[in-house]
Amino acid sequence: MTAAPQPRRVAVTGIGVVTPLGVGRETFWRALLAGESGIAPVTSFDTSRFKVHLGAEVRGFDAAPWCRKLRPEELGRASQMAVAAARMALADAGLAPETLDPERTGVAMGTTSGEPLEIEQFNDTFFGAGRDALDGALATRYPCHRIPGQVAAELGFAGVNVMLPNACAAGNYAVAFARDALRGGRADVMLAGGADSFSRITYTGFARLGAITTDCCAPFDGERKGMVPGEGAGVLVLETLEGARARGARIYAEVVGYGLSCDAHHMTASHPEGEGPARAMAQALADAGLAPEDVDYISAHGTGTPTNDKLETLAVKRAFGDVAKRVPMSSVKSMLGHTMGAASALEAAVCCLAIADGRVPPTINYRHPDPECDLDYVPNEAREVPVRVAMNNAYAFGGANASVLFAAAAE
């Protein structure tokens, strides 16, 4: 392979979000800092046969204003939300898509389920009109690579295009991939993020595992009862730091490192000692050349299930040692629910905003201390705190762990 120059530095210059707390960066950040909740009884399907009813749906979302080239009705819901978030992110970055070199602009996205509503439609048709009425949508609309594909098609981007469907850590994997594509000179601008749509499939599964809370989502709380399935999309604009500075762009943060690992332990249960997540955190720090005491904020995976939050706390202590108790660590899933494939992308946006704004969002619904969860979870109230370095942690079904480090862009 040919020798390339020194790796380029990578900046985040745009943020676009479609979330249960609203659409767009400003609405999202204001709501998170105010400790608002996007969790409510499910409306998109009938939950009367379930003993749980809470969900974090994106309500009243209309893809039409965001689709200028594509026809929104031809896109799955996750693709629609991804396209909207991508357009928002570019606008936020002050970039008009038509001014970018299409061949040097790529898209990396993550998801848990892709377009699960297409499978539901397939089965509904099968049980309703019968097998002769089945169409080809599972081959054309369903495959998860259509999500980054539709984003690129809408915006006219012809660079590298990939879906990394690594479940609830997928957004972090996409950011890591995009960073390497920029560093290695394979692209000049990358859109990176994640998207997922609410579905009865996901909901039924988590309900059967007994993972969904019956009242509120209270990560790290002593009486936490579980998580809340959600949906949404988050997209970041990544570009070279040099390019961003040259054009005078607002720089939220620099992507300074990442760590990826696999528990190789169990499909749905975390390693009992938090070994894999701790390894991902340590690798991210090593990749960035940073020490635990350099980290000012951690965006937790923090689903709100009894096991996750306990093991995550253990893993952070394992990676950070004595420093762990001094680092504010909050879970925005207390407000957004678990937006699945969008989650770590939205949480990456939270890290960038915390760095740019000097405030960190709270973990809401925190009332009862848990001796096994004894870190600083920023309970209930946002906090003003200078954030130079933020770590975004995400863990997935299948044991995939991903930690990404963001930092204020220094000279």
Place this chain on the structure above:
Amino acid sequence: MSDMRRVVVTGVGVLSPLGDSAAALHRALCEGSSHLAPVEGFAVEGLPTNRAVELRGFDPARYLGEANFRPLDRTGLLAACAARLALDDAGWTGDAVMQGELALLVGTMFGSVRTIAEFDRRGLEAGPLYVKPFDFANSVINAAAGQTAIWHHLRGPNSTVSAGTASGVQAIALGADLVAEGRVEVAIAGGAEELCWESFVAFSRAGMVANGDGTPRPFDVRRSGFALGEGAAFLVLESAEGAAARGARVLAEVLGHGAAFDPSQGSDEKSGAAAVARAVKLALAHAGLQAEDVSAVSAAASGHPRADAAEARGLATALGMSVATVGVTAPKGAFGECLGASGALQAAALVAAMEAGELPGTAGFTAAAPGFPLWSISTTPAPLDLAVGLVDGVGLDGPCCALLLGRSWT
């Protein structure tokens, strides 16, 4: 990056109806026998064809030993078995794997659309209380990657890679980057895809499956669609120094790769051809090679009318004058369109072809249309000094990825 490491292939694992090793796959491709047959795994009714290239009699115990396979679905088993074969082929076993942090990159288009659909049907029919927990664990698209990592203790970066029918090539490219950049010492990269009723119905109804007797004819003037196939293949990638240090046999070198996207998502042949050409040119630039250095191409052509045409045009553009001499084979004429596994199977077969010094023919191909931009599509196996091979991954709706493999220099 100035300290980029050379990446070599030290092992190949293949699970295909054509054989369960790279050498067997290569031999079957050279023999040209057809594995297209009526599907036995599920009932096909009311569709234009009932034929596919199906893996029959698949017994995971043959590869993984006697064990409880119930928590895995078919895609997970295909991946776990092919990964086992790749690790064994590379001599990575036991403690070395346990202690290492091997990366795993699994290209797939669907993961298992069957598992997800069955999970949902069970909920609809029996009620939400009776959905199967095992199925839900496998309903995530990265389930096969997770299951394979658990089975073989692969504790490094673990990623599923979806780029349509280019997934397998893209997964190998990502694995090569992780090794080249020094993030990992070893990456197992490839793809896995099952044949199932859901995708069979969908591709048939979408009009993409070959009509008549279902025979796929890549690049041929009479092509009408592809035959669906299934299987899995993985390459074991490691740094040249690492491989040398442990005395590993080197099968091939990853010379470079390139990726591009067709923003028309397959609807415009010219735009599609441009994406194919760009991916190949990027791969050549990455490898520091010229078009005339390429001795053979394993094409993505499956028999899909538009995609094959775009690929031919794109290859012709990227290869320039050497299009007249470079050998082109399209193995999907034999193993079918294996979706996310296709690119990995192409790469595995090409590694074996390099070693054998023989390029297989293209099953189903007889003649191209007048003026077709590719001139040297192989019809019968031919001896060839294969120094540099191109694996072409072309999506039906946009993603393209090209990979250059070099023959082992030892």
Place this chain on the structure above:
Amino acid sequence: MTGSLNGGTVTAKGFQMAVIDDDGIRDKVKRIIFNVTRIPVEKIGDDASFRQDLELDSLSLLEIGVDLDYEFQLGLEDLEQRLGDLPTVGDVVGFVRQRLAERAVA
């Protein structure tokens, strides 16, 4: 319409199950455990504990629970909690017997 597709067929079960004795229940319970774990029925002791003796994880246990609930139509809304109170094969057999008896009376 039946979903007879890929061997994953689901057939609705009725409630007109014949009264079965303890041995019948035990056999069925062990058969279900075998289907999930591939542990031969003869190696599943009457009072084997799921966690220690059979070394099952919570997902496998839940899979068994769903199959049991479906087989005997127990309608357990709180299955995942209840499994924790039934640590052995014998406990499950006793529980199923009790539920079937209650239903016969009702």
